[in-house]
Amino acid sequence: MKNIVVIGGGIAGMEASAFLAAKGYSVDLIEKNDTLGGRLANWDRLFPTMRRGSEVTEFLAEGVMQEAVKVHLSADIVRVERHHDTFLLVTTQGNELHCDAILLATGYDLFDARRKEEYGYGIYDNVITSADLEQIFSSGRDILTQKGKKPSRVGFVHCVGSRDEKAGHTYCSKVCCVTGVKQAIEVKQQIPDAEIFNFYMDLRMYGMHFEALYKKAQEDFNVQFVRGRLSEAAENLDGSLALKVEDTLAGRPMKINVDLLVLLVGCTPSEGTRKMASLLGLKLGFNGFFKTTDQHTMTNYSDIPGVFFAGTCIGPNTITNAITDARAAATAIDIYLSGNQLANRKMKPHEEFWLYPSH
Amino acid sequence: MNYNHFVIPFAAGALILFAILVARYAYWIVQMPRSDRRKAWTGFFRPAFFRSLWEVFRESLIHKKVFRVNAMLGWMHMSFAFGWFLLIIFGTIETKFHKHKVFNMPYDPIFLRYFEHDEKQFFFSQGFSFVMDFLLLILLAATFLAIFKRIRSRFFGMKRTTRLILGDRIALYSLWSVFPLRFLAESFTSGLHHNGGFLTGTAGIAFSSFLPLQQLELPAWWAYSSALFVFFVFLPFSRYNHIPTELFLIFLRNCGIKTSGRFSGFTEFEIYSCSRCGICIDKCQLAEVRPQQTQAVYFLQQIRRNILQPQTTFNCLQCGRCTEFCPVGIKADTLRSIKRTDYSLEYGFSYKYAEEKIPPPALPVDVGYFAGCMTHLTPSIKIAMENIMKKAGVRYHFIDRDGTVCCGRPLSLSGNERQARLLMRENKYIIRNSGIKTLVTSCPICLRVFRESYDLGIEVLHHSQYLLRLAEEGKISLKPTDAVFAYHDPCDLGRGLKIYEEPRMLIARCGELLHTQQEKNEALCCGNSLADFVTPEPRKQEMRDHTLQELLLNNPDALITACPLCKKSLTYGSNVPVKDIAELVAENQ
Numbered sequence: 001m002k003n004i005v006v007i008g009g010g011i012a013g014m015e016a017s018a019f020l021a022a023k024g025y026s027v028d029l030i031e032k033n034d035t036l037g038g039r040l041a042n043w044d045r046l047f048p049t050m051r052r053g054s055e056v057t058e059f060l061a062e063g064v065m066q067e068a069v070k071v072h073l074s075a076d077i078v079r080v081e082r083h084h085d086t087f088l089l090v091t092t093q094g095n096e097l098h099c100d101a102i103l104l105a106t107g108y109d110l111f112d113a114r115r116k117e118e119y120g121y122g123i124y125d126n127v128i129t130s131a132d133l134e135q136i137f138s139s140g141r142d143i144l145t146q147k148g149k150k151p152s153r154v155g156f157v158h159c160v161g162s163r164d165e166k167a168g169h170t171y172c173s174k175v176c177c178v179t180g181v182k183q184a185i186e187v188k189q190q191i192p193d194a195e196i197f198n199f200y201m202d203l204r205m206y207g208m209h210f211e212a213l214y215k216k217a218q219e220d221f222n223v224q225f226v227r228g229r230l231s232e233a234a235e236n237l238d239g240s241l242a243l244k245v246e247d248t249l250a251g252r253p254m255k256i257n258v259d260l261l262v263l264l265v266g267c268t269p270s271e272g273t274r275k276m277a278s279l280l281g282l283k284l285g286f287n288g289f290f291k292t293t294d295q296h297t298m299t300n301y302s303d304i305p306g307v308f309f310a311g312t313c314i315g316p317n318t319i320t321n322a323i324t325d326a327r328a329a330a331t332a333i334d335i336y337l338s339g340n341q342l343a344n345r346k347m348k349p350h351e352e353f354w355l356y357p358s359h
Numbered sequence: 360m361n362y363n364h365f366v367i368p369f370a371a372g373a374l375i376l377f378a379i380l381v382a383r384y385a386y387w388i389v390q391m392p393r394s395d396r397r398k399a400w401t402g403f404f405r406p407a408f409f410r411s412l413w414e415v416f417r418e419s420l421i422h423k424k425v426f427r428v429n430a431m432l433g434w435m436h437m438s439f440a441f442g443w444f445l446l447i448i449f450g451t452i453e454t455k456f457h458k459h460k461v462f463n464m465p466y467d468p469i470f471l472r473y474f475e476h477d478e479k480q481f482f483f484s485q486g487f488s489f490v491m492d493f494l495l496l497i498l499l500a501a502t503f504l505a506i507f508k509r510i511r512s513r514f515f516g517m518k519r520t521t522r523l524i525l526g527d528r529i530a531l532y533s534l535w536s537v538f539p540l541r542f543l544a545e546s547f548t549s550g551l552h553h554n555g556g557f558l559t560g561t562a563g564i565a566f567s568s569f570l571p572l573q574q575l576e577l578p579a580w581w582a583y584s585s586a587l588f589v590f591f592v593f594l595p596f597s598r599y600n601h602i603p604t605e606l607f608l609i610f611l612r613n614c615g616i617k618t619s620g621r622f623s624g625f626t627e628f629e630i631y632s633c634s635r636c637g638i639c640i641d642k643c644q645l646a647e648v649r650p651q652q653t654q655a656v657y658f659l660q661q662i663r664r665n666i667l668q669p670q671t672t673f674n675c676l677q678c679g680r681c682t683e684f685c686p687v688g689i690k691a692d693t694l695r696s697i698k699r700t701d702y703s704l705e706y707g708f709s710y711k712y713a714e715e716k717i718p719p720p721a722l723p724v725d726v727g728y729f730a731g732c733m734t735h736l737t738p739s740i741k742i743a744m745e746n747i748m749k750k751a752g753v754r755y756h757f758i759d760r761d762g763t764v765c766c767g768r769p770l771s772l773s774g775n776e777r778q779a780r781l782l783m784r785e786n787k788y789i790i791r792n793s794g795i796k797t798l799v800t801s802c803p804i805c806l807r808v809f810r811e812s813y814d815l816g817i818e819v820l821h822h823s824q825y826l827l828r829l830a831e832e833g834k835i836s837l838k839p840t841d842a843v844f845a846y847h848d849p850c851d852l853g854r855g856l857k858i859y860e861e862p863r864m865l866i867a868r869c870g871e872l873l874h875t876q877q878e879k880n881e882a883l884c885c886g887n888s889l890a891d892f893v894t895p896e897p898r899k900q901e902m903r904d905h906t907l908q909e910l911l912l913n914n915p916d917a918l919i920t921a922c923p924l925c926k927k928s929l930t931y932g933s934n935v936p937v938k939d940i941a942e943l944v945a946e947n948q
Contacts, residue, residue, distance in 0.1 A: 115930055118736040165896040166887075168931050232736050356897060 001026050002337050003099040005089055006069075007077060007276060010038020011060060011319055012311025012326040013105035018063030019330035020103075025337070027069045028097050030089075032272065034074045036061060038107055044137035046319060047175075047182040048209040056319060080279045085306060101306045101333050102280075104290065105326070106272035106313040111161025111169065111265045118232040119157065119263055125239055126151075127261045129160075130179055133187075143190055143260070147239055151194060151259035154187050155243060156180045157230045158200040162266030170356075171287050173266030173316040177204045180264045181217045188221040196223045197256065199230050199245055207318060228254070233261060267316040280307060286356055290314050294347040300329040308333055361474035365577065366466045369584040372591030373465065379595045380603055383631075391624035395616045402614030411610040419605055420444055424686040428638050429516030435508065436636075436686075438501035440602075446494045453487040469587070472545045472559070473580055476552040492556030495545070498538040506535060519646060521598075521637035521656050524664070530597035533589035540586050544579035547572045601634035605687055608632045618690040621697060629694065632687045633659040639681035639691065644884055645674065645891075647905060648898040655681035655691035662698070669702050670893060677772060677890035679854035683880050696890075699774030710778055713764045713785040718792045719756070726755040726825075727795035729809075731802030732763045733923035739938075740801050740923055743945035744822060750948055751834040756793050764789060766805040767812075772890040787813055799825045801941060803852035803922045804889065810856065821852060823862040823921050823940045830868060830944075837947045842870035844943075845915040847906070847929065848882035849922030862921045862940045869947040873913045883909060885920075887928030903932050911935060919943055 002025050006017045009031030017029045035041060036057070043053040064071065072091060079090040089097045113121035113129050120127045125146035128136075136143055145151050158180050162173040177200070184196045203225065205211040217223040228246045236242055240259050247254045269288035277284050282302055285291040290309050293301040300308050310329035311322040336343040388396065402408060417423050420441040426433030450468035455461060457475050467474070504515075512520045523531065542559065549555025550563030550572045566572060594600060608628045616625050639655040640646050646654060653674040661667040672695060679692045728748070730741045748755050764786045770779035790798060790813075797818045800806050809819045820828075829835045844866050852858045859879045866872045877883055886902030907929060910918055918933055920926050921940045930937045938946075 117739060117927065117930070120738055123738050123742065166927075166931065168900060234735065234738065 002101075003028070003097070004101045004103060004333060004337075005030060005087070005097050005099045006103040006105060008038065008105035008107055008272060008311070008313070009033070009036040009071065009073075010105060010107045010311065011040055011056070011322045012107070012313075012329070013038070013103070014060040014064050015323050015326035016103055016105060016310045016330045017069040018060070018067045019327050020333060021067030021069050022063075023330065023334050025334075027067075028099070029064065029069050029071045030075050030077060030091065031071065031073050032076050036064065036071065036073075039110075040319065042131060042134060042138070044134050045182070045186065047178045048207070048213040050182070060323075077276065077279060082280075082304075087306065100337055101308065103308045103310055103329055103333060104273075104276055104302070104313055105310045105329075106270050106276055108267035108289075108312040108316060109270045111167070111173075111268050113160055113263045113265050115167060116160060116164075116263075119160065119230065119261070120233045120235065120241070121263055124233065124235045124241060124261075126235075126241060126259060127233065127263065130176065130183060130262060130264045133183055133262050137186060143187060145239060145259050149259065150191060153195045153197070153256075153258045154184075154191075154260045154262065155230075155241075155256070155258040156184055156196070156198040156262045156264060158198065158203075158264050159229070160263040160265050161268065163201065169266060169268060169287070171315070172204065174204070174206075175316060175318055176264040176266055177202075178207065178210045178213065180262075181205075181210075181214050181223070183262065183264075184223040185213075185217050185221050188223060196221070197258065198223060198225045199228055199243075200225060201227070201229055207320070226254070267312060270313065273313050280304060282307065286353055287315070295350060297345075297347055300325070300332045306336070308336075361464065361467060361470070363470075363473070363577075363580070365581045365584045366464075366470060367584075368581075368588035369466050369469060369591075372588035376591040376594055383595070384607065387624035387627040389624065390627065391616075395611075395623070395625055398614045398616055399611055402610065405614075407613040407615070408610070411613040414609045414613065415606055418609065418686065418688075419602075422686060424684075424688075425636070425638070428684065428686075431504070432508075432515040432517065432638075435501055435504040435515065438497045438504070442494055442497040442501060446491065446498065449487065449490050449494065453484075453491065456484070456487070470580065470584070472548050472555070473576075476548070476554060488554075488556035488560075492558035492560075495538065495542060496558055499542060502535055502538050517637060517641055519637065519640045521635045521640065522652065523598075523635075524660070526593055526596040527598050527635065530590060530593040530599050533586050533593065534599070536586045537583070537590060540579065540583040544576070544583045547576045547579050551576060598633070598635035601632050601687065604628055604631045605634075608687065612688070618693045618697075621700075626694060626697070629689050630659050630662055633663075633689055634687060635660065636686060638684050638686060642680045642684045644678070644680070644886070644902045644905070645676065645894060648901045649894065651893075653893075655685070655689070655695075658691060658695060658698075659689070662694075667698065672698050672702060673773075673891070674893035675891060676850070676884050676886075676888035676894075678850040678884035678888060680881075680884070683854055696772065696774075699772070700776045701774070703774045703776060708778075710781055713782050716762075716764055716785065716789070718789040719758060719761070721792060721794040722754075722756045723794070724754045724756050725796040726753060727758050727790065727793050727798045728755050729758045729790070729798060729800040729802075729805060730763065731759070731800055731805040731923070732765055733804065733927070734801040735759075735763060737923040737926055737939070740926070740941050743939065743941040744799075744801060746945050747826065747829070747835060747941065747948060751829050753829070753834065755799075756795055758790060758793055758795075758798075766802075766808045768804050768808040769889050771808065771812075773892065783808070783812060787815065790815060790817075797825070801923060801939070803849045803855065803858075804924065807851045807855045821856070821858055821861070821921065823852075823865060824858065826941065826944050827861045827865055830865065835944070835948050837865070837868040837944065839868065840870045840947065842916045843873060843914075844870055844917055844919050845873045845875055845910045845913065846878070847885065847910055847918060847920040847925055848879060849920060849925045850882075850884050850888070852921055853882055854880055862919070865940055865944055866919055869943055870916075873915055875912070876909050885922075885925040885928040887924055889924065899928075900932065903928055907932050917943070 004020050004025050005028045006013050007030045009029050017027045021027045040053050040057055046053050076092045077089050081088040087099050161167050161169055180198050205214050226247055228248045231244045234242045240257050241261050243256050245254045283291040290313050292299045292314055308329050310326045422433050422436040425436045454463050454468045454471055508515050545559040546562040549559045550567035555563050635656050643654045653671050658671050675695050677692050681691045734740050765782050767779035767783040799820050799822050801822045806821050883906040886899045917936045917938055919938055926937055926939050
């Protein structure tokens, strides 16, 4: 029986493990945290359905359990050796795992909002990130300002650390726009008389039903959408925040006070991605995510035969697409290990960097 | 009188050179503002004159600043300049002894060996032959080094050398040929007359054994004279124009004339003093990330050839490293910012907000704090400053608490001098109106324009200077820790305003300060300069990463800087915390 090691026990890692095990492979799933579920474990409800994230985690865990995937929790890879077609991976616990294929599902990290100092995260008490807000939702606590007051005005800032050349992330994180719409609705549901403002560059409602959610936010929840990027936030004496924004549709600068400011932080390449890239000698793309063999046709393939990708380690993605991608990666690995000719197809190499200014 | 037709090329070349230079310099002097001209005339009777002579010796002959860049490079420049200078001096004295006359034809020293063969007639004539041969040897070695430098510039500490234009090339090749041709001509004559020094004499004997020297002697002298002709005629149109022009520049500068807000006769002297040595190319961080020919040497070359592109004018960090390392001391960064006003672009922005701004009421306090736009975008700095002053019990006036009127420097840097003046006028009014006696700012960009263009008549300090004063007066006490820090010198604060020590002294009170490879006046730019309008962001980040690499080489616990813009730039690429000096002080207070 052939062995496969899956690195990363988030959405993609879990689903791919289950599918591979179901295909008859022996699968080891390595997760650095003490639970499976990845970043989904910290998320309360999901767009656009408003279903709890835990329901999806449970569904994925059922697959992992049912197919008897060997799960290694609180484990990390410290060493990788490559012998012809096989690999030897050594974990922090000292386990030596021999395998025929590796699936990297190292996911993403959240942009550290402290780096955009002008928004005041970590400096002003009432500036939080979208991830912090999810934690408040999950805990069932009330949404309150630092001084325990119910906020009467809440601002959401889109694209924090995304599409931001200065921050070094030129790409779109895909999920924050709709997360902002979802969270605005949730805040409004909890505090019906609060005024909610979303400050955006563009709203990218590309997924199925996203546009409907956006429409609902405006029509049923009276969320205000202001097209313009926040330039700076300053703290007033009472702890509220004075925002400077330009309303680019009205063409005028705008000053507005809010009691709570939520920063919709984007996705960045994960620490695990960087680590595995250096252990395996894999190339990273311009944006720091894994570089796939081909942008169109071989997104699950790395430049090393036997090493595959799944999920957000190749770029930001939704839960829906991460699950689809995991199953695609499982199929790709199965085709590769069974020696099928399909695995030997090649594409002419493409140059990713032509898109970016070099001189 | 000694004469042969071959002296004609030399004499004609020298005359042409002289005529061109006189005409040019006269024109530039006329173009200088009257006040500058007066400074120059009176300079002859002031110590400035002797200071200039000393500087000419140090820089034009010895090339001390070039030695600082690289010893080999310095040696090459010194051998050419000082060697040739001594050759002329000794040659002239030798001629005077020879002919027992004080005045000779100007070409006599140049062609002396051809005309005078009997050397035993006067005092120390042997000694002169030796010295002249020795100097010739030094110059031949310098020629060899110059040719070798074109092939292997790294040997001279230079990664890149200047791309030469046609005039430069012709002058260069003629210069390369001058001393070897002199050597051949003198050796041939020595070979025929069995005299000469250790070099030309020996070579003459050797040549006479296998060459028909009778036939070769005259052509060799012709060739030598012609090489000088070509060099002289091309000199005013090539990089070597710096040789005479630099002397004037040094004198004018010592008379107190400065590069001011516009182009004048003085800036012409500056522009034509560039020797295109190319030292500024390696020192320019843009050269590391982009192939564009935008460095000071190319900028000045484009002005001289009247082909200046706006692209070149705006593709510059204004970090001042080129000026810092320029052996001639040309203020290339200032020249570039003056040139930008030629392209002043009206974007149709309104700066009405500045006029509408209601100045905060005057308070009976002496200290005013001006955060500046960038500090408002890095709020930890202003919070730290407020906390420190509160703790120290300082009563202060936060002048731009409710929003800043821009100091004007960003607009100045983009060439929009008129709009910049508008903002400066409003800001000056606001600051004057506040009644303060000491203005403290956290932004070196604001600080520089306050000091250089505002004429506020009050003390203007960077917060690092002010915090050090508070510490020295005992108003704040700093707790030393075991932490290790590296310090990044912001360009406007360091090279711009020469404030190097105050932040370092504050850091030393809070922990250990590490040295970095290039620091103080040699410090690298963070890459995020407001002044560059051409370089794309990823290339700026490449420069930033290079700077960070150097700063973090010795693994400091934190990186300290003293400029909100540098802090912002470095934060995005650093894996250790980046803090402003005010934050460090606030934490250790």
